[in-house]
Amino acid sequence: MSSDGVLLTAAHVTKHFPAGKRRVLRAVDDVSLEIARGETLGLVGESGCGKTTLGKLLCLLEEPTRGEIWLDGTDLLHIPPNELRELRPRLQMIFQDPFASLNPHKTIEQIVGLPLRIKSLRGKARIRERVHELLGMVGLDPSQSGRFPHQFSGGQRQRIGIARALACEPELIIADEPVASLDVSIQAQILQVLRDLQARFHLAAIFISHDISVVSHVSQRIAVMYLGRVVELGPAQDVIYDPKHPYTRALLSAVPRVGEAQPEATLLPGDIPSPIAVPRGCRFHTRCYLEQVTECGTGEPGLREVANGHFAACHLARSKAAES
C-alpha cells in the first residue's frame, strides 16, 4: 500500500436483501477492504457475485445491513444525513449503463453543472465556463453542451458521466464496468481517459469488472469476489502470476494468452449457487476442483495472509513458507 495513507475503509460490510418469507439474498457478506489515496483496486467476479452492490455500498448508494464504512476518519454510517450529503461528492460512481445514468430531460450542461450548483457555485457564466473545461478534459466538444444525452453515442455518454463525476472533485472513483456496454474500439479510449484523469488528479479508483485481464492492466491491487465474499486480495502481479485461491486460478485459466502456451482451462463444475442458499462451509466447495479436506464443508475460511500483502480465503491455501 502506498505511503499516502488510507482513504476509505470498509469493515465487515454486509448487504442482505429480503427475498420472500424469512429468506435473504446475501449480496455482500462480510467484506473488509481498504483503499489508499491514489490507489487503483480492481474488483473482479462473475455476474451476480455482488461486485456492483459492493460498489454501491462503498459510495453509500446502498445502505449496508451491517458493517462500517470510514472515509478519512469519518464514520459515514453514523453521521446526520446532511453531513453525509456534503461528503458524497468525494466518492463518485461511474455507472455501467451510460444511458440510464443521464437524465434524458436534461442538457449536458445541466447534467455536468449539477454538482457545481450543489456546491453552490453561483453565476451561469462561471458554471458554463467550468462545464466547458470539464468536457474538454474528457475529450468532448464543449460547443455541444446544449444537447441532450440521446444525441450522443455510448462512448460519448460515458465521457459525460466521467465529466460529471470530475465536477465533484472526488477523491475516489468507483467505476462499475464502465466499458462493458461499449464497442471494443471505444473501450480502450474510455479506459485511457479514466487513467489519465486518475493520474492527473491523484484519484483513488475501484475498478469493477468481470474480466480479470482488463482489471490486471489498470490495477495495483486486485480483489476477487465469489458469491458476496472477497476470496482473494493482493497486489495485482501476485494475484495474476501466483493466484492462491482455486477460484482465481480458474478465472485466470480462462484468459486467452498471446505468445505463450495456453494452459488448459480449468472448467468449474455446475453453476454459481444462489445467494439465497449459500453453501455451508467454504462457499466455493461445491465447485472446487481441489482435493477437499473436512473443513471445506464445515467451516467458512476467512481471509488469511498467505504472502506479503496477499490474502486468500481457502483452507487449502499454503503460505510460501509452508510450501517449501
Next chain:
Amino acid sequence: MSQSVTEDEILAPVAGTAPGMLRLLVGNRVAVAAGIVVLLFVAAGLLAPAIAPHDPNLQDPSAIRVPPFWQSGGSSTYLLGTDSLGRDLLSRMLYGARISILLGVAVVLITLLVGTALGMAAGYFRGWFDAVMSRVVDTLLAFPFLIFALAIMAATGPNLVALVLALAFKGWVDFYRVARGDVLAAREADYVAAARGLGASTPYILLGEILPNIIPPLIVLATLRMATIIIAEASLSFLGIGVPPSIPAWGTMVSDGRADVVSAWWIATFPGLAILLLVLSVNLFGEGLRDVLDPRMRR
C-alpha cells in the same frame, strides 16, 4: 433531386424533444382540428363579455322563444333564438363556455396538483404513508362519484366552491396512481442514484430530476380528465344542483329547454351540441397528445 441531410437532422429524434414532438402533433390532423375547436371555445369563453350581442340574463318579454334566424319568425337580433324567458341563446352559450372551461381548468389543476404531490410522495418514500394512501385510494375508487357529488350539492345547494370540491373529490386519484407508479420506476433509475451520489437534496431529486420525466403522462391524463369534468358539471347543472342559476351554464340551459324540446327545439339543442362538440374535441386532442407524449398508453 438530391437531398442533403445535415448532421442535426440525423441526430434530431422523432420524439423526446419539444420541436420533434410538436412536429408529430401537427402531423395528426384530427388532433390539430380538435385543438383548434378547443381554442375557439376558450376564446369564446374568454371574450364572452366583448362579443356577446346581449346581456345573457336580460329577459325580453316581447321576444319569447324566438327561433334561430334562418327559420320563419327568426330575427337577426337573436341569431340563435331566445329561450322561454326571452333571453338571447347565443349570448348565454358564450357565457356558458366560460363557466364550463373555467370549472374544468380549476378542477383539473387542483386534482393534478394534489394527486401528483401525494403520488410522488407515496412512490418515493414508500413506508406507512404509501400504505395509508393506497387504502384511501382503494376506498375512493369504490365510491360512486356522481352520487357522491349529488349528495354534496344537494346538501349545500348550488354554489361554485362546493361544486369545485365535489368534482375534485375523487378526480385526484387518477393522478395519484399515475404519479406513484412512475415515481416507483424512476426512483430506481441510475440517474436518480447519480444525483443522490452528487449530494443532491431529496426535494431537488423529486422536483428537479424525477418530475420532468413523469410530466408527459400526467398532461395527457389532465386533458382527458378535463372532458370528464365538463360532462359531470353539465350533468349536475342539468339536475339543477350544479352552477347557481344566476350564471348561464350549458347544463342548466338544456334542462330549461327540456319541456319545450318539441315546440322550440333550439333551446335545448344548441347547448347540448356545444357540450358534445367541446367534450369530443378535448378528448380527441387529448388522444393526439397521448400518442405524441406517452406512446406506451396507446391501445
